[in-house]
Amino acid sequence: MHEYSLAMDLMESVLTTAEDNNAKIVNRISVKVGRIAHVNPMQLEFCLKSIGEGTIAENASYSFEYIDPEIKCACGYFGKPDETEDDLDMLEYLVSLICPLCGKNVEVIGGTELVVDSIDID
Incomplete structure (x- = not known):
């Protein structure tokens, strides 16, 4: 623990x-x-x-x-990821998250x- x-x-x-x-x-x-x-x-x-x-x-x-988690991308995007049902889904979602603007991988900067x-x- x-x-x-x-x-x-x-x-x-x-x-x-x-x-x-x-x-x-x-x-x-x-x-x-x-x-x-x-x-x-x-x-x-x-x-x-x-x-x-x-x-x-x-x-x-x-x-x-x-x-809540926050994400950013090299293209300048900054924001929160889409809502998910629970924290486990959130973790799985963030691992494969791509930028909604350019489609590249993002960096998790909060949460x-x-x-x-x-x-x-x-």
Whole structure:
């Protein structure tokens, strides 16, 4: 489960930021997850809660927002791929994706992120 190592990094960032701002408690942590980041938000939340035990983030709540993939082409095209039914289909789609303008392969430039978006502290 690679979510545990990702959660370790995220929690370290959260706690460092909270301590730098003299927080006594972390109330809420908002995380942005790219739709093609290969991260399961439910597993990530479980790991974050486990790692947060005994810290000022012990009782924090979590919210997750998905970031859609974005693509670009050497011809100048920039945009989002067509919608698919689920993330697995999205991955298969992106592997074979071609530019809607020129027909060449595109570069995926967004949708793989995993970032702490905001931290609510007291």
